[in-house]
Amino acid sequence: MSRTDTSVVVVGGGIVGMAVARELAGSGNRVRVVEKETAVAAHQTGRNSGVIHSGLYYKPGSLKARLCVAGADSMKRFAADHGIAYDVPGKLVVATDDRQVGALRELQRRGDANGVPSTWLGPAEARAVEPHVRCVAALHVHSTGRVDYAAVTRTLADLVASQGGEVLLGRQVTWIDETSSGVVVGTDHGDLHADLLVNCAGLHSDRVARLGGLDPGVRIVPFRGEYHELDEAHADLVQGLVYPVPDPDLPFLGVHLTRGLDGTVHAGPNAVLAAAREGYGWTTVSGRDLLETVTWSGFRPLARTYWRTGAAEVARSVSRRRFAAALRRLVPELPTEALRPAPAGVRAQAIDRSGRLVDDFHFARSARQFHVLNAPSPAATASLEIARHVAAELGA
Structure with a gap:
């Protein structure tokens, strides 16, 4: 297949999906993005703290380390080139x-x-x-920065359109059929025919892989990241970004404090098992999602290993006093009454059959499909480099 005549369907309108679509469209491919929501960046991308991560935490030589470090630089250049506000406070x-x-x-x-x-x-x-x-x-x-990832994603969507691609919103993938000559992607608004499919569906990426006939070997388990904000009277307690030393056995960074570009100081995230893949609150429960989580072979060993950690996270979730106490280990002057509830996010964390929290970015593929199966933080930082990696793997 020529680099200039390949048709590609990208599933998912978050920052990774849009970055992949822009990379492929820029190489002359005919690209269509399928997103079930009515706007891009509706889930993980639009519900994080906006940090451009440095690549400090990740195992040397891992994809996370290499793509995050390169991605921090390319994200800053992209923001500068397209007039998107960002800074690098460290x-x-x-x-x-x-x-x-x-x-x-x-x-x-x-x-x-x-x-x-x-x-x-x-x-x-x-x-x-x-x-x-x-x-x-x-x-x-020194290299840690801040940017509006939703604005980056909208800009990427505009670039895809300017390069002849389409962003199809409000369309959900219902089936996938791969043949020797291409792939057919069934949606609730008609079928799409393409040479290649790239799955960047985040919270639903393992399901899309199964629709395509692949056994992804992992299950997406949703963890809700719960945030608070500091009230205006106490926002000056934090000038930039303050993080604890993370637990080396977990792919989470711990409750931290981040001053955003608008001056708002976010506190969090707490990390609790969510009862739905899009479960942004305790009252959001999906029977299907919860059943898929608890019946996955890796869930019991995961629960046995981390039940104490999970109990502590739940305790912080239900008690603002406990949440504030964790923050006071960093900033002792921070009073409990300074905290205000803020919108939560959900992390799409892949768990393998042994109960291991998949730490690195994880992909799977067939002849005409490429699936991004584990791309939580720092995927937003690394998104432009993930896109280059995917394009290189596809040769498209």
Whole structure:
């Protein structure tokens, strides 16, 4: 197939799907994006804290490390080129007691291996950056930035259209049939014929893979990320981005504080198992989604391994006092009454059959299908590089 005559259907209108569509359309391919919502960036992309991650945390040599570091640079260039507001304030990762210093040193080692610059700070030096932080040591990660990922996604959609592609909103994929000559994508608004299909469906990516006849080997398990905001009277307690030392056994970064481009300070996310793939609140329950989670072979070993962690997350979820106490380990002056509920997000986390939380980006493919099966944070940061990776794998 020529690079200039391939037709591609991309499933999913989040930032990864739109980045892939733009990359393929820019190579002369005829691209159509299918998105079940009536707007792009409706789920993970539009419900995060807007951080351009540096690549500090990820195992050296992993796809996450390589694509995040490159993606941070390309995302900043994209924002600058297209007039999208962004900045690069850097962030502090703080050790709040001596037991965390070794893990902080390991983070700096990983960052050095990944090409991520950071500076080791003592308590007084950390307070010079964030006057209200309490710590025994900190890493100042200089390349961390902020951007509006929903605005990036809308710009990508405009670029796809300008390159002759289509973004088909309000269409849900219902079946997929791959043949030797192409792939047919059935939707609730008619069928689409293409040479290739790329699945970037996020929270539903494993289901789309199964519709295409693949056994993805993983199940998407939704974790709700619950946020609060600081009220205006206490927003000045945080000048930029303040993170704890994360648990190295989990792909989550812990409850942190991030000042957005608009000056709003987000606190979170807490991470609790959601009862629906689009379960943005405790009252949203999907019987199908919940049944698929608890009957997955990996769920029981996952629950056995992390039940204490899960119980602590639930306790923070139902108690604003506990949530604030976690934040006060970073900023002791932060009162409980400063917290205001903010919109939640849901992380599409792939779990394998053994109960392992899949840490790296994860893909699967057949002759005419390519499936992005694990792309939670830092996928937004890395989205332009994920798109290049997918295009290279397809040769399209």
